[in-house]
Structures are given as C-alpha cells and as structure tokens.
Amino acid sequence: MSVIDLETARERLVSESAKAIQAFASEHTNEECCYFAFDSDPKYGYVLLCFDTPANSLKTAQSSERSAVERRKKVLTKDYSWNMPAII
Numbered sequence: 001m002s003v004i005d006l007e008t009a010r011e012r013l014v015s016e017s018a019k020a021i022q023a024f025a026s027e028h029t030n031e032e033c034c035y036f037a038f039d040s041d042p043k044y045g046y047v048l049l050c051f052d053t054p055a056n057s058l059k060t061a062q063s064s065e066r067s068a069v070e071r072r073k074k075v076l077t078k079d080y081s082w083n084m085p086a087i088i
Contacts, residue, residue: 020049
C-alpha cells in the first residue's frame with residue numbers, strides 16, 4: 001500500500017476546488033448558489049464538488065415531502081400490511 005502525500009493532496013484539492021467554483025460561477029452567472037459540499041469515496045479515490053441553487057433545493061424538498069405524505073397515507077390505511085416495515 002502506498003503512502004499518500006497529504007500536503008500534495010490538499011494543494012490539489014484546493015486548486016481543483018477553486019477551478020470548479022470559478023467554472024460554476026461563469027456558467028451560472030445569473031444563479032445564486034445556496035449549497036456547496038464535497039462528496040468523496042476514499043476507496044476509489046475521487047472527490048466530487050456539489051452545488052445547489054435555492055430553486056432546485058426547494059423543488060427537491062417539495063418532492064421529498066410529497067413522497068413522505070403519500071407514504072404516510074399508505075401506511076395509515078387499514079389495507080396496509082403491518083407485517084411489512086415502513087419508513088414514515
């Protein structure tokens with residue numbers, strides 16, 4: 001197993017992150033960013049930069065809530081099989 005040079009990895013992460021942020025800003029000049037995060041999988045050695053806008057965040061939250069409401073309605077009917085676990 002090879003040893004990772006953490007300083008080189010940090011420098012690359014900072015540099016590539018700055019490039020990705022600049023690219024996002026130039027490609028989405030009229031959009032506000034409300035969320036920025038890293039996602040990674042150390043097993044495979046990749047890092048993803050994640051961006052979101054308020055409009056997409058609201059759309060996703062509303063969709064999740066609609067799904068949760070439908071799931072609750074189903075669980076609370078007398079026809080639902082209570083032998084099956086459900087996430088409410």
